[in-house]
Amino acid sequence: MKQFPEGFLWGGATAANQCEGAYLADGKGLSTVDVIPAGKDRFPVMLGELKMLSCDEAHQYPSHEAIDFYHHYKEDIALFAEMGFKTFRMSISWTRIFPNGDDPTPNEAGLKFYDDVFDECLKYGIEPLVTITHFDVPIHLVETLGSWRSREMIVHYERLCEVLFERYKNKVTYWLTFNEINMLLHLPFMGAGLLFEEGDDVLSIKYQAAHHQLMASALATKIAKRINPNFKIGCMLAAGVTYANTCAPEDAFKAMTKERESYFFIDVQSRGEYPNYALKMMENEGIHVQMEPEDAQILKENTVDFISFSYYASRLTSADPKVNATTEGNVFASLKNPYLKASEWGWQIDPLGLRTTLNMLYDRYQKPLFIVENGLGAVDMPDENGYVEDDYRIDYLRAHVQAMRDAIALDGVDLMGYTPWGCIDLVSASTGEMKKRYGFIYVDKDNEGNGTLKRSKKKSFEWYKNVINSNGTTL
Ligand code: BGP
Secondary structure, three states: OOOOOOOOEEEEEOOHHHHOOOOOHHHOOOEHHHOOOOOOOHHHHHOOOOOOOOOOOOOOOHHHOOOOHHHHHHHHHHHHHHHOOOEEEEEOOHHHHOOOOOOOOOOHHHHHHHHHHHHHHHHOOOEEEEEEEOOOOEHHHHHHHOHHHOOHHHHHHHHHHHHHHHHOOOOOOEEEEEOOOOHHHHOHHHHHOOOOOOOOOHHHHHHHHHHHHHHHHHHHHHHHHHHOOOOEEEEEEEEOOEEEOOOOHHHHHHHHHHHHHHHHHHHHHHHOOOOHHHHHHHHHHOOOOOOOOOHHHHHHHOOOOEEEEEEOOOEEEOOOHHHHOOOEOOOOOEOOOOOOOEOOOOOEOOHHHHHHHHHHHHHHHOOOEEEEEOOOOEOOOOOOOOOOOOHHHHHHHHHHHHHHHHHHHOOOOOEEEEOOEOOEOOOOOOOOOOOOEOOOEEEOOOOOOOOOOOEEEOHHHHHHHHHHHOOOOOO
């Protein structure tokens, strides 16, 4: 059976706010992700229902120190190199570069930090894969503009891109414009810095913000190609096939409309225009989005080169509101699938669903795909040396790598690479805690912020090293 192609980009993924720590170091400004507390207020804040724009240390913010990648990046990248990483996905903290988002000049210390990180990667032949914004908006722009509600955000984002592309044009080739761009529909403060007031037309605000991000993404692509025509620009979707609860046609239709909620973003970023179903949905729901006359052409002319996505679980939906009323809450609502096991956080484990997702995306867009997040969040129990026997993680990853291999070898999907999430333990996005871990590398740090930050290899470290070494043949 044909295996993974030569040059397949094996690696791992992180995000600035979940690993760097040093949240105010060297001139960094405050960003949305710095003010989202762990604990009971986390979901209401991520949803934009609670105003939380100050940085009250009385709240517990593990992300303020996180795993202190800011000061440990050399050690961490050396471990990635030891596993044989070909690529490392990381994100830029916007407020390290522009502390307020609208500053007249960028912050040199922030730019220098990423220069150092990229140099360290390149020293080992590791290709950086850079997310320009991963759940990250300068607080100043939330306070002054209402974040992505405002079209002015596009200008600030363009300036950020211009600076990054110029500075790193010889160090970085692969860029993602927005992490999980569809997240703004589900967790609007997390995804786009949106806060809501009584009486707000929430749906119109979300789709207006989406339009601004889609425009910003297209304009970033345009700037990128001007600065370096060899840049490869990708979009990024929180993906996961949605199944119908029964074979009733109504359930199948409901599942299709759920899929489209996510496809909408990629349809615009990859095909370059608003799909008819979205325009009709907006009309029917009374959603008003202000567009400028030039927007359609900008979207059309600046589509992405590849499609990246995260995949953790599949979803299940029903047309019957009485059935869906019992849906368990999570970032993505889903019914319980009796055929699947779930993680401790209720994320339903479905490797074949990954193969289905790969096929659906490739059928629809016919562009190279990149899995930039996947993995099992679990509670790890280290021994006194920090060693974790994480066979459960190996089992999860093995089954998903097999599904990828089938999609390539049996279905002909064009897959560029695979960067499992949280290749080194880091702060969880949905819980804000350290307890939910994904890494091949254990970091000694707990929810209360205690721990030495010492790094140690889990069992999965050796396993993944062998996978990479054998280009996916030894699983
Ligand atoms: C995605 C995010 C990541 C990441 C991951 C795992 O939605 O892009 O930032 O954290 O999910 O989620 P969690 O950390 O909540 O387990």
